[in-house]
Amino acid sequence: MFTGGGLRSSDTDWLANFNRANRKIEQTSSSPVWSAILGRCPRCAGGRLFTGYLKISEACDNCNLGFSAHDAGDGPVVPVMLIVGPVVAGSSFWLEFSIQPSLWLHMVIWPPLILILCLGLLRPFKAIFIGVQFKFRSVNGEFPDSDDFQK
Numbered sequence: 001m002f003t004g005g006g007l008r009s010s011d012t013d014w015l016a017n018f019n020r021a022n023r024k025i026e027q028t029s030s031s032p033v034w035s036a037i038l039g040r041c042p043r044c045a046g047g048r049l050f051t052g053y054l055k056i057s058e059a060c061d062n063c064n065l066g067f068s069a070h071d072a073g074d075g076p077v078v079p080v081m082l083i084v085g086p087v088v089a090g091s092s093f094w095l096e097f098s099i100q101p102s103l104w105l106h107m108v109i110w111p112p113l114i115l116i117l118c119l120g121l122l123r124p125f126k127a128i129f130i131g132v133q134f135k136f137r138s139v140n141g142e143f144p145d146s147d148d149f150q151k
Contacts, residue, residue: 036131037124041065043134054123056130070133076125084117 032042041047047060049067059066092110095101 031131032135033128033131036127036134039123039127042070042131049127049130050123053119054126056126067130070130072126072129072133075129076122080118080121080125083121084114087117088114 035045036042036049038045039049041049041060041062043065044060044063046062047065048057049060051057056067056071058068088110091113092106095109096106
């Protein structure tokens with residue numbers, strides 16, 4: 001039994017309590033990705049993920065999880081473009097070859113549709129990216145120990 005200097009059990013109790021509380025908070029949410037899609041904190045599903053339409057909160061109101069490291073960047077833009085582009089291009093070709101409308105009708109229909117589809121899909125895709133980052137702990141290229149991994 002080691003009795004020399006070092007940490008006493010009272011010095012590390014706060015850390016054990018903190019880890020226990022975090023595990024309890026993490027287990028309350030069934031899926032971090034689904035919580036993020038709903039605009040909630042991926043850890044506790046209680047706090048807000050977004051402060052604006054696309055602006056991420058600094059931290060969760062409920063569990064104080066910092067969102068500064070969980071940034072999706074430009075990642076969600078690519079799948080949105082890959083979805084909206086073919087939908088609009090295919091629809092515009094279909095409209096052109098089926099009824100052959102004038103050019104002004106194309107200019108009235110497609111820009112608003114592109115804007116609505118892109119803005120409608122961008123927030124959920126950004127939330128998906130943040131939820132997946134939290135679930136697999138891939139922040140700053142660091143991965144968790146096997147004990148901390150959440151399935």
